[in-house]
Amino acid sequence: MSALVESLSTARVAPAGLAAVRADALAALQRDGLPGPRDEAWRYANLRAFGQRRFVDGDCGAPMRALDPGTLLGGDVAARLVFVNGVHRADLSTTGRVEGLSIERYAAHPDELAGLLRADLDGDAFARLAAALAIDGVRLRVADGARIAAPVQLVFAGAPADGDVAWSLRTRIEVGAGARLALVEHHLAGAPHAHFGNAVADYDIAPGGHLDLLQLQEAADGASVIRRGTARLAAGAALVQHAVELGAQWARQDFRVRLEGAGARFESRGVFALHGRQQGETRLDVLHAAGDTACDIAWRGVADDRSRGVFRGAITVAAGADGADAQLGNKNLLLSPQAEIDTQPVLEIHADEVKAAHGATVGQLDEAALFYLRSRGLPFELARRVLVAAFCGSVLERLDPVARARVDALLAARLPQAEAA
Amino acid sequence: MLKIDNLHVRVAGKAILHGLTLHVKAGEVHAIMGPNGAGKSTLGNVLAGRDGYEITAGTIEYEGRDLLALEPEERAAAGVFLAFQYPVEIPGVNNTYFLRAALNAQRKARGEAELDSMQFLKKVREKLAVLQLKDELLHRAVNEGFSGGEKKRNEIFQLALLEPKLAILDETDSGLDIDALKMVADGVNAMRDPARAFLVVTHYQRLLDYIVPDVVHVLADGRIVESGDKSLAHRLEEHGYGWLAERRVAGAGG
Numbered sequence: 031m032s033a034l035v036e037s038l039s040t041a042r043v044a045p046a047g048l049a050a051v052r053a054d055a056l057a058a059l060q061r062d063g064l065p066g067p068r069d070e071a072w073r074y075a076n077l078r079a080f081g082q083r084r085f086v087d088g089d090c091g092a093p094m095r096a097l098d099p100g101t102l103l104g105g106d107v108a109a110r111l112v113f114v115n116g117v118h119r120a121d122l123s124t125t126g127r128v129e130g131l132s133i134e135r136y137a138a139h140p141d142e143l144a145g146l147l148r149a150d151l152d153g154d155a156f157a158r159l160a161a162a163l164a165i166d167g168v169r170l171r172v173a174d175g176a177r178i179a180a181p182v183q184l185v186f187a188g189a190p191a192d193g194d195v196a197w198s199l200r201t202r203i204e205v206g207a208g209a210r211l212a213l214v215e216h217h218l219a220g221a222p223h224a225h226f227g228n229a230v231a232d233y234d235i236a237p238g239g240h241l242d243l244l245q246l247q248e249a250a251d252g253a254s255v256i257r258r259g260t261a262r263l264a265a266g267a268a269l270v271q272h273a274v275e276l277g278a279q280w281a282r283q284d285f286r287v288r289l290e291g292a293g294a295r296f297e298s299r300g301v302f303a304l305h306g307r308q309q310g311e312t313r314l315d316v317l318h319a320a321g322d323t324a325c326d327i328a329w330r331g332v333a334d335d336r337s338r339g340v341f342r343g344a345i346t347v348a349a350g351a352d353g354a355d356a357q358l359g360n361k362n363l364l365l366s367p368q369a370e371i372d373t374q375p376v377l378e379i380h381a382d383e384v385k386a387a388h389g390a391t392v393g394q395l396d397e398a399a400l401f402y403l404r405s406r407g408l409p410f411e412l413a414r415r416v417l418v419a420a421f422c423g424s425v426l427e428r429l430d431p432v433a434r435a436r437v438d439a440l441l442a443a444r445l446p447q448a449e450a451a
Numbered sequence: 452m453l454k455i456d457n458l459h460v461r462v463a464g465k466a467i468l469h470g471l472t473l474h475v476k477a478g479e480v481h482a483i484m485g486p487n488g489a490g491k492s493t494l495g496n497v498l499a500g501r502d503g504y505e506i507t508a509g510t511i512e513y514e515g516r517d518l519l520a521l522e523p524e525e526r527a528a529a530g531v532f533l534a535f536q537y538p539v540e541i542p543g544v545n546n547t548y549f550l551r552a553a554l555n556a557q558r559k560a561r562g563e564a565e566l567d568s569m570q571f572l573k574k575v576r577e578k579l580a581v582l583q584l585k586d587e588l589l590h591r592a593v594n595e596g597f598s599g600g601e602k603k604r605n606e607i608f609q610l611a612l613l614e615p616k617l618a619i620l621d622e623t624d625s626g627l628d629i630d631a632l633k634m635v636a637d638g639v640n641a642m643r644d645p646a647r648a649f650l651v652v653t654h655y656q657r658l659l660d661y662i663v664p665d666v667v668h669v670l671a672d673g674r675i676v677e678s679g680d681k682s683l684a685h686r687l688e689e690h691g692y693g694w695l696a697e698r699r700v701a702g703a704g705g
Binding site: 399402406423424 | 501557
């Protein structure tokens with residue numbers, strides 16, 4: 031048994047349903063262990079080192095941890111739920127009454143949560159870890175036809191604690207028929223720490239429903255953040271994802287999208303910008319299961335110093351899903367000779383009438399553009415930042431202005447200020 | 452202002468300039484003419500500080516400083532400006548943002564106060580009017596989707612805005628129709644000043660009908676082979692560059 035699993039196998043008090051899931055999850059982990067180096071889905075992760083780490087299950091001091099409200103994303107919100115080290119903070123949250131929007135915490139519905147977690151046990155080791163650790167989360171429902179004007183924010187904050195904390199939150203988002211919701215998932219850090227955060231989410235979008243999903247991940251540089259999402263889209267439903275991955279020592283997201291109804295549409299715009307020794311991995315897996323479904327994926331990756339980025343975009347068009355339109359583009363920039371980016375576009379088509387295109391590149395900053403800017407007086411570092419920001423910004427044009435300003439500032443602050451090449 | 456002495460330059464292991472000497476005083480306009488492959492663009496790039504040019508011998512002194520020791524942005528702040536033969540398209544970088552960042556970076560490097568957006572826009576409007584450029588260009592990304600003429604005019608617009616002391620125009624006339632050529636020439640002529648020097652690099656004499664040079668040099672085989680007044684440009688136009696080869700004098704220099 032790895033030190034990781036051992037450290038998280040301590041006894042704890044929990045409702046019976048959750049305790050049973052936890053026992054089963056831990057038993058499975060102890061039996062099967064963590065993914066090995068030959069497991070294709072985990073080959074880029076440094077699990078040997080991670081498996082040797084020890085964490086504390088939950089942070090009992092979380093209700094008192096300080097969090098600067100300035101770190102929260104501004105603008106109007108329909109509701110904001112803040113979790114610090116996995117623990118809900120009513121004092122930092124706002125949940126006004128909004129017509130057509132219902133928000134429940136799973137802490138108040140342990141049996142319902144246990145049901146979700148039990149299904150998660152079918153997944154890999156990290157799905158089991160997340161299931162073993164979860165005791166809370168959010169169920170969010172938008173009633174049929176309801177259009178929620180302001181976004182709902184789910185804030186996953188990390189704050190320094192007595193040790194390295196492991197936490198897990200389970201969410202479920204249900205967007206009703208013809209309903210509309212903007213959801214922000216914001217991972218942020220109050221101060222440096224090396225916690226292990228898990229977030230598992232389902233997104234169910236009923237016919238004609240629309241979900242705008244902004245995922246802004248600016249976790250602490252030392253943190254490990256593992257996220258898993260599964261979206262199911264009924265006929266005519268739409269999911270528009272913007273993902274910005276900037277933080278964490280190790281960040282990984284597995285995001286699966288099932289286009290189950292005719293005309294369902296998934297759009298994904300994402301950026302990762304890594305520095306230091308950060309490792310970031312995004313795996314998108316889209317299934318066109320019905321006709322006239324569309325997905326349009328455009329991601330940008332930037333890696334500096336000794337960081338490593340991985341992007342995998344897999345699109346499968348099932349037999350019979352005629353009229354599907356699948357577009358995938360992934361462009362990457364290496365800013366240092368020690369940085370590495372692995373990109374894997376995968377297209378698998380079993381239908382006859384399909385429009386599909388995919389492409390991926392890994393390159394370096396355009397020397398001609400860099401020289402042009404410098405010849406006009408922009409110092410080397412500024413010129414480099416301007417070009418990298420433009421490169422990333424090209425997929426963020428439709429981002430809401432408040433979020434865009436935040437992302438631009440974050441990119442400017444996180445992008446290399448390093449020595450001249 | 453600019454003293455280039457015995458400059459030898461290699462590009463990708465190949466000698467391009469060998470023994471170029473050229474002295475330019477403030478207030479003067481020098482034209483550099485020459486056949487394709489003579490090293491005209493190499494000269495502009497070396498002056499602006501582009502990577503990939505190996506200086507194997509010679510010196511470049513600019514206002515008493517060793518120009519070759521300066522980074523490109525330091526040269527810009529010191530007043531050196533290269534109007535590119537092929538201006539670079541930079542998607543995602545707004546032209547206005549770029550121009551203001553450039554101007555303020557130069558001002559900062561010189562210890563001058565940076566311009567706020569009101570002061571900057573006022574200056575921009577003045578310069579736009581001179582070049583008959585549309586405001587709309589400012590809102591687009593740098594050179595992205597610009598026509599050939601727009602790109603060249605954008606270069607001259609930058610020249611007008613940044614007000615350098617030494618402006619190098621690298622084949623700014625190539626690809627321009629006669630109206631655009633006149634507009635570019637008007638922009639340059641409006642900037643002629645006793646404190647400013649121009650190095651106008653061109654293949655054709657046509658541009659020099661509008662920007663009348665004080666001195667014309669012929670660059671061939673990596674060095675200046677002939678210098679004279681503006682009539683030299685006309686003789687070249689008449690006889691072609693082949694004419695020079697026949698009457699070349701060893702050791703000719705500027």
